[in-house]
Amino acid sequence: MRIAVLGTGVVGRALSGKLASLGHETWLGTRDVAAALAQTEAARDGSGTFAEWHGRNSQVQVATFAEAAGNAEVVFNATAGTASLDALNRAGEENLAGKLLIDVANPLDFSKGMPPSLSVCNTDSLAEQIQEAFPGAKVVKTLNTVSAHIMVDPGQVAQGEHTMFVAGNDGDAKATVTEILQAGFGWRSVLDLGDLTAARGMEMYLPLWLSVMMQGAKTPTFNIAVVT
Amino acid sequence: MRIAVLGTGVVGRALSGKLASLGHETWLGTRDVAAALAQTEAARDGSGTFAEWHGRNSQVQVATFAEAAGNAEVVFNATAGTASLDALNRAGEENLAGKLLIDVANPLDFSKGMPPSLSVCNTDSLAEQIQEAFPGAKVVKTLNTVSAHIMVDPGQVAQGEHTMFVAGNDGDAKATVTEILQAGFGWRSVLDLGDLTAARGMEMYLPLWLSVMMQGAKTPTFNIAVVT
Numbered sequence: 001m002r003i004a005v006l007g008t009g010v011v012g013r014a015l016s017g018k019l020a021s022l023g024h025e026t027w028l029g030t031r032d033v034a035a036a037l038a039q040t041e042a043a044r045d046g047s048g049t050f051a052e053w054h055g056r057n058s059q060v061q062v063a064t065f066a067e068a069a070g071n072a073e074v075v076f077n078a079t080a081g082t083a084s085l086d087a088l089n090r091a092g093e094e095n096l097a098g099k100l101l102i103d104v105a106n107p108l109d110f111s112k113g114m115p116p117s118l119s120v121c122n123t124d125s126l127a128e129q130i131q132e133a134f135p136g137a138k139v140v141k142t143l144n145t146v147s148a149h150i151m152v153d154p155g156q157v158a159q160g161e162h163t164m165f166v167a168g169n170d171g172d173a174k175a176t177v178t179e180i181l182q183a184g185f186g187w188r189s190v191l192d193l194g195d196l197t198a199a200r201g202m203e204m205y206l207p208l209w210l211s212v213m214m215q216g217a218k219t220p221t222f223n224i225a226v227v228t
Numbered sequence: 229m230r231i232a233v234l235g236t237g238v239v240g241r242a243l244s245g246k247l248a249s250l251g252h253e254t255w256l257g258t259r260d261v262a263a264a265l266a267q268t269e270a271a272r273d274g275s276g277t278f279a280e281w282h283g284r285n286s287q288v289q290v291a292t293f294a295e296a297a298g299n300a301e302v303v304f305n306a307t308a309g310t311a312s313l314d315a316l317n318r319a320g321e322e323n324l325a326g327k328l329l330i331d332v333a334n335p336l337d338f339s340k341g342m343p344p345s346l347s348v349c350n351t352d353s354l355a356e357q358i359q360e361a362f363p364g365a366k367v368v369k370t371l372n373t374v375s376a377h378i379m380v381d382p383g384q385v386a387q388g389e390h391t392m393f394v395a396g397n398d399g400d401a402k403a404t405v406t407e408i409l410q411a412g413f414g415w416r417s418v419l420d421l422g423d424l425t426a427a428r429g430m431e432m433y434l435p436l437w438l439s440v441m442m443q444g445a446k447t448p449t450f451n452i453a454v455v456t
Contacts, residue, residue: 115425117350121432158455165436165444193436194443197343201436204349208393208429215422216393217456224452227386228445 004029004072006065006087007079008036010045011104011148013053015076018152020059022184027061029068031090036062045148069095074102074176075137081107081126081203082119085133097136100173102180103127103199104143104151106206115210118203127199131169140168140177141199145209147220152185154223162225163189167198191226232257232300234293234315235307236264238273239332239376241281243304246380248287250412255289257296259318264290273376297323302330302404303365309335309354309431310347313361325364328401330408331355331427332371332379334434343438346431355427359397368396368405369427373437375448380413382451390451391417395426419454 005016006029013028020026030036037051047053054062061068069075069091079087084105088096107126108116120126127141143151145165154160164187168174174192181187193201213220233244234257241256248254258264265279275281282290289296297303297319307315312333316324335354336344348354355369371379373393382388392415396402402420409415421429441448 115428121350122345122435162455163452165439167439191440191444193439198436198439198443200343201434201439204432205436206429207350208426208433211393211395211421211426211429212419212454215426216419217454219456222454222456224391225455226440226445226450227390227453228447228450 001025001074002072003027003074003076004068005076005078006068006091007077008050009078009080010043010047011151012078013043013047013057014148014152015078015104016060017057018185020057026059027063027068027071029063029065029091031065031087033062033064065091066095072099074100077101077103077105077130079105081105082109084126085129088130088134093134093136096134099137100176101130101134101137101139102177103130103139103141106144106203108206115207118206121200121204125196125199125203127167127203128196131196138168138170138173139196140166140170140173141196141202142166142177142181144202145205146223150221150223154185154187156221157223158225160186160188162223163191165191165193165198165202167193167196167202169195189225229253229302230300231255231302231304232296233304233306234296234319235305236278237306237308238271238275239379240306241271241275241285242376242380243306243332244288245285246413248285254287255291255296255299257291257293257319259293259315261290261292293319294323300327302328305329305331305333305358307333309333310337312354313357316358316362321362321364324362327365328404329358329362329365329367330405331358331367331369334372334431336434343435346434349428349432353424353427353431355395355431356424359424366396366398366401367424368394368398368401369424369430370394370405370409372430373433374451378449378451382413382415384449385451386453388414388416390453391419393419393421393426393430395421395424395430397423417453
């Protein structure tokens with residue numbers, strides 16, 4: 001498939017690198033290509049500066065948000081949640097219409113320090129805001145409940161015996177996402193939570209995730225398994 | 229121990245019945261004892277009216293909120309989250325001071341239909357509001373993340389291989405709660421999430437719990453296991 005990943009942070013790098021390695025024609029979208037490649041700050045996951053990462057992942061084509069989305073059939077939103085609507089507006093409604101838009105972002109607001117709060121929650125979600133802003137796109141929420149490295153390699157945790165959620169209003173879109181998750185990334189257990197209102201719960205899980213990461217499991221390399 | 233459970237709903241019934249069966253001197257607190265025993269509505273868990281349930285659990289002593297709390301060393305808040313502060317005010321600050329106050333409630337607001345929203349979340353939690361209102365009590369949040377029948381019998385799910393969380397500001401209070409959970413109720417995995425601000429995440433997990441219950445697992449008899 002032709003896939004765009006919007007966002008050059010650790011999530012965008014993990015997703016685009018994996019998708020390209022699976023043989024997909026992959027674009028990584030950013031606001032300003034020259035500025036991204038000129039960044040001198042190393043990412044917190046050890047992948048270095050964006051230019052260093054791209055030197056090792058040159059099969060990923062770097063482009064503007066609009067070019068990346070325009071070339072793609074499937075678009076991942078891997079931008080920071082509080083910047084996602086702006087990034088998607090730059091990608092352009094015409095480049096998202098009719099496409100599968102996989103939202104993996106969390107609307108975390110770090111402006112008041114740790115722990116972050118959510119910039120939208122309870123009676124709304126980032127995924128619903130994106131769907132409302134881009135009614136022609138088929139928005140599916142997934143992957144926001146785990147660290148970037150687990151998104152694309154779930155076997156790092158408990159031999160892959162744990163749960164990924166999907167939510168969205170379009171059944172075919174969710175089926176495509178589930179195929180990417182299972183056949184592409186190696187997820188064994190994908191739980192369909194229904195329509196996009198379920199994204200509220202998936203995003204509101206983040207404060208619990210942060211507590212488990214910081215105080216409970218004391219590692220970001222964990223997930224939850226739904227068990228009955 | 230002398231234990232009070234506040235609230236005659238399915239959670240209060242499950243907790244008080246189990247605690248009494250473990251040999252604890254157990255009071256079940258309610259706003260109006262005569263009114264509770266005169267209720268004609270059967271509970272949704274199949275335990276019948278409150279009088280029918282009490283007929284089978286007569287070792288549990290029914291009392292007012294204040295009498296129950298006054299008699300106890302440990303108090304469980306098992307009232308509806310939106311009514312908890314009122315119930316605890318009726319129990320009385322003097323009857324809660326210096327005591328372990330185990331908050332198992334969820335601040336779910338059903339007034340706008342399903343799915344419910346939370347009446348407090350994100351930058352605050354019910355547990356923190358209770359701690360602020362009753363600074364002399366040692367508030368510990370736990371058990372709010374599972375159905376009542378699993379709270380006191382975790383072996384019903386996945387042979388007990390799943391996770392319960394605790395959060396609170398007093399280490400000794402959390403140790404006592406962990407002892408009740410493990411030795412009393414049979415929980416194997418109890419994860420300490422730190423101070424009471426972690427109750428935000430535990431309460432904000434409820435929308436995800438509701439989605440899994442209604443659309444994913446399609447049963448309330450499930451839990452999550454934190455796996456690494």
